[in-house]
Amino acid sequence: MARRANVGRTWFYAQAVLIICLAVAIRAYAIGQQPLWMDELFSRYYVDLFGLKFLWTTGFTRENSPPLYYMAIAGWMHLFGTGEAAMRSLSLAASVLAMPLIYLIGKELFDQRHGLIAALIFALSPMQVSFAQEARTYALLLIPLSMSLLAIAHFLRGDMRPRVLCLYGVGTIIALYCHATAAFFIAACNIAVFVAIATNRMIDWRAAMIRWIGTNVVVALLAIPELVAMLLQGRHGAGLEWIPRFRPVDVVRALSPVISGTTTPDRFPGAELSLLLVATIVGALIATNLPRRAGIVLVAIPALFVALIAGISLLQPIFLSRVFCWLGVPLALLLAHVIVIPSRLRPVVVVVAAVTCVTGLFYQFTVSQKEPWRDVFDQIGSQLAVADDVVLAPMTDPTAFAYYAPYLTRLQMWDAGPHDDVENDDMPRRLGVHFVSRTQLIDEIRSGANVWLVLRTPDISYVNALLDQVPRPRVQIERSCGAQLCIAALSWPRPAGNLDSK
Numbered sequence: 001m002a003r004r005a006n007v008g009r010t011w012f013y014a015q016a017v018l019i020i021c022l023a024v025a026i027r028a029y030a031i032g033q034q035p036l037w038m039d040e041l042f043s044r045y046y047v048d049l050f051g052l053k054f055l056w057t058t059g060f061t062r063e064n065s066p067p068l069y070y071m072a073i074a075g076w077m078h079l080f081g082t083g084e085a086a087m088r089s090l091s092l093a094a095s096v097l098a099m100p101l102i103y104l105i106g107k108e109l110f111d112q113r114h115g116l117i118a119a120l121i122f123a124l125s126p127m128q129v130s131f132a133q134e135a136r137t138y139a140l141l142l143i144p145l146s147m148s149l150l151a152i153a154h155f156l157r158g159d160m161r162p163r164v165l166c167l168y169g170v171g172t173i174i175a176l177y178c179h180a181t182a183a184f185f186i187a188a189c190n191i192a193v194f195v196a197i198a199t200n201r202m203i204d205w206r207a208a209m210i211r212w213i214g215t216n217v218v219v220a221l222l223a224i225p226e227l228v229a230m231l232l233q234g235r236h237g238a239g240l241e242w243i244p245r246f247r248p249v250d251v252v253r254a255l256s257p258v259i260s261g262t263t264t265p266d267r268f269p270g271a272e273l274s275l276l277l278v279a280t281i282v283g284a285l286i287a288t289n290l291p292r293r294a295g296i297v298l299v300a301i302p303a304l305f306v307a308l309i310a311g312i313s314l315l316q317p318i319f320l321s322r323v324f325c326w327l328g329v330p331l332a333l334l335l336a337h338v339i340v341i342p343s344r345l346r347p348v349v350v351v352v353a354a355v356t357c358v359t360g361l362f363y364q365f366t367v368s369q370k371e372p373w374r375d376v377f378d379q380i381g382s383q384l385a386v387a388d389d390v391v392l393a394p395m396t397d398p399t400a401f402a403y404y405a406p407y408l409t410r411l412q413m414w415d416a417g418p419h420d421d422v423e424n425d426d427m428p429r430r431l432g433v434h435f436v437s438r439t440q441l442i443d444e445i446r447s448g449a450n451v452w453l454v455l456r457t458p459d460i461s462y463v464n465a466l467l468d469q470v471p472r473p474r475v476q477i478e479r480s481c482g483a484q485l486c487i488a489a490l491s492w493p494r495p496a497g498n499l500d501s502k
Contacts, residue, residue, distance in 0.1 A: 012112070012116075015116055016103075016116065016119075019099070019116065019119050019120050019123055020096060020099065020123075022120075022123050022124075023095070023096050023099060023122075023123035024092070024096055026123065026124070026129055026361075027092045027095060027096070027129055027132040027133060028092060029365065030365065031084075031085050031088050031089065031092065031133050032083060032084040032085030032086075032088065033084075034084070034133075034368050034370045034372075035084065035370060035371070035372055035373050035374035035375070035404070036084055036087070036135065036370070036373070036400075036403065037370040037371040037373075037481075038371060038396075038397065038399065038400065038456065039136055040087065040088075040134060040135040040136060040370075041397075041399035041400055041402075041403055042397070042399060042423060042427075043069070043070065043073050043087065043135045043136060044073075044077070044082060044087060044135070044399065044403060045399050045402065045403075045427065045431075046063075046070045046422070046427075047070050047071065047073075047074035048074070049427060049430045049431070050422070050426070050430070052067075052071065055067035055070060055071070056225075059422065060225060060226070060228075060229040061229050061232045061233060062421060062422050062426065063421070063422045063423075064180060064233055064421075065137065065179065065180070066176065066177045066178060066179065066180060066226055066229075067177065068137075068174065068177040068178045069136070069137035069140055069178050069179075072090065072140060073087065073090055073135060076089075076090040087135040088132075088133050088134060088135050090135070090139075090140070091131060091132050091133065091134055091135060091136070091138075091139035091140065092132045092133065092139070094132075094139040094140040094142065094143055095128055095131065095132035095139040095142065096132075097143055098122075098139075098142040098143050098146050098329070099119045099122055099123065100119075101143065101146035101147060101150055102115070102118050102119050102122050102146060102329055102332060102333065103115035103116060103118065103119045104150055105118075105146065105149055105150045105153055105297070105329070105333060106118040106119075106333050106336060108150065108153045108154060108157075109153050109291070109293060109294040109297060109298070109333065110291075110294065110333075110336075110337060110340070113340055114333070114336050114337060114340055115336075117336040117339060117340060118332040118333045118335070118336035119332075121331075121332040121335050121336055121353075122328060122329070122332040124357050124361070125328050125331075125332065125357070125360075126260060126261025126262070126263075126264065126357065126360025126361050126363070126364050127257055127258055127259075127260075127261050127262055127321075127325060127328055127360070128142075128325075128328050129261075129361065129364055130261060130262045130263065130364055131262075131322075131325050136322075137178050137179050138179070138322055138325040138326075139325075140178055141175055141178045141179050141182070141325065141326060142325070142326055142328075142329065143174075144170070144171040144172070144173075144174035144175035144178065144182075145171065145175050145182070145185060145326045145329070146171075146326075146329055147167055147168070147170065147171030147174075148167075148168050148171035148172050148175065148185070148189065149297055149301070149329065149330075150167065151164050151165070151167040151168035151171065152168060152189060152192075152193060152296075152297055152301075153293065153297050154167075155168070155193070155208070155212070156193070156196055156200075156293045156296060156297070157293065158204075158208075160207065160208060160211050165211060165212075165215045168215060169215050169218055169219050172185075172186050172189075172219050173219060173222050173223065176223050176226050177226060180226065180230055181309065181318065181323050183223075183226075183227065183230065184305055184308040184309055184312070185301075185305055185326070186216075186219065186223075187304075187308055188301045188302075188304035188305040188308060189301055190212075190216060191304050192296050192297075192300040192301045192304060193212060193296075194209075194212075195300075196296050197209055197212065243317040243318060243319075243320065244317060245317055246310065246313035246314060246317045246319050250313075250319045251306070251310065251319075252271050252274075252275070253266050253271070253321075254319050254320060254321045254323075254324060255274070255306070255321070255324060255327070256270045256271045256273075256274035256275070256321075257270065257321040258274075258321065258324050258325070258327045258328055258331065259273070259274040259277055259278070259331065259356060259360075260273050260274045260356050260359065260360045261359075261360030261361070261363055261364050262321060262322075262364075262369065263360075263363040263364050263367045263368075263369050263482060264359060264360050264363040264364075265363070265482075265483070269359055270360075273352070273355065273356040273359060274356070276352055276356075277349075277352045277353060277356050280338075280345055280348050280349045280352050281334055281335060281338055281349060283345050284338035284341075284343050284345040284346060284349050285334065285337070285338060287343040287344065287345060288337065288338060288341040288343050290334075290337065294333075294337070297330070298330040298333050298334050299330070299334070301330075302327050302330050305324075305327075306324070306327075309323060309324075335349070335353060339353075367482050368481065368482070369481045369482045370481065371400070371456070371479075371481060371486050371487055372479045372481070372486075372487065373400040373403075373404050373487070374404055375479065376454075376477070376479055376487055376489065377404045377405045379477065380452075380477060380489055381405050381407075381408070383452070383491070384405070384408055384452055385407060385408060386450070387450045387451065387452045387491075388444075388449040388450040388451060388494070389410075389412055389444055389449060389450070389451045389452070390408060390410065390411050390412065390452045390454065391411075391412045391413070391414055391436065391441055391444075391451065391452065391453050391454070392411060392412070392413045392414065392428075392433070392453075392454055392455075393414055393453060393454065393455035393456065393459035393462055393463060394413070394414050394415070394416035394424065394459060394462055395424060395455075395456055395458035395459045395462075396413075396454055396455055396456045396459055397413075397423050397424055397427055397428060398411055398413065398427070398428050398431050398433045399427065399431070402431055409432070411431075411432075411433045411434075412433065412434050412435070412436045413428050413433050413434070413435050413436070414435075414436060414437075414438065414441055414453075414462070415435040415436065415437055415438075416438070416462055438466065441453075441466070442466070442469055442470055445470045445471065445492050446470060446471070448494055449492075449494065450491075450492070450493055450494040451491070451492045452489060452490070452491050453466075453473075453489070453490045453491075454487070454488075454489045455487070455488050455489075455490075456486060456487060457484065457485060457486050460485075463488075463490070470492070471492065473490035473491055473492055474491060474492060474493055475489075475490070475491035475493065476488065476489075476490055476491075477489040477490075477491075
């Protein structure tokens, strides 16, 4: 028996190491190949330009992302540099470190086999690979949220020890200071746990309620700075005006990337594969009778989170696929369950899951959806260097120029009106960029100066209105992210007979 136990442990460790190595290899592949896009560039410069004091004071109300990730990436860059691969490797490490937590959740709710298979599924998830290769907070967010889910799984079993409550509290606080939408995760957890306590007479519900409420009071007190900032941003605007108004169809468009990957086309095959996989998982769960505790942690909390995000999006749209990145954790555990437990639908689930995974990874490594700033500057950087004016459209901040074209120092930014956000107001000023009005820009173009206007997708409406009042640009450079135009550069070269102008 001892020999058999030793063999079992050795086999377990071998499987775990293989899964970790697979996850690292997939996430490390071509991690620095694509250029940084605008949000990653913000991560690069935020702490450098503003400092920690600003992040924890004024930045709370002027920037919609809490400061914890920016502190982490600043320290990481100090150690490993500011290259594309170096910056993104923090997310790679965070994504891999989340896997032992996923295993522990699976072991707590089901058994060791469930945990290992869930970790393997997570390792191969196209969306998780995508966010592990991005210098943003979403991969890091997985760790504290998984800590909270693990603590809730223990708590619902009747384990109310201080270390369990501390695990939940620490996880939720870290998550909230990594991303504001963690507030809705906390709300979803509380709704689910209160209902579970009230309807479960197998545990001491009074003691459970008191300890749960006490823990969340401490969480609420520690969360006051971020909660106040969220209220102020909701009242005065949080720089989220570019997000389109929420529609019911957005549920499919935002949630299908969680399953099929962020670069897989929405309409086909992304949405179809995602819906098919969800349908087969639901059918298999019905046939296998998911345990109550697992249903609360893996179904009720995610469903409540989606409902809360949809509800707030009726007032301020935030229904974006990246907000639901953490749903890959319960998805991996549910998929592991229907693969482990025999049912008639199990072969179908395995086939559909494999096809979805292969398809998502194919698009992940063959289609780029990051803004190709490096290619743009390679093509027109020399022309921008000799231009009279290089003007950035209102929603195009200058961080891409600071990173990929630091030799372009005479930049101007089109001021489209009052704004009170860091990205398009404070950051350009601290990078030494001057603002020009729409009238000044029109006059400059009409004067015959050599003007370049650089824009991103959110600027299209501004630029279309401008083009009605100026001559047609003689040069137009366009770059796409997947199937969508994401960067354009318009040029009005100096007329041949106007060489002496400016």
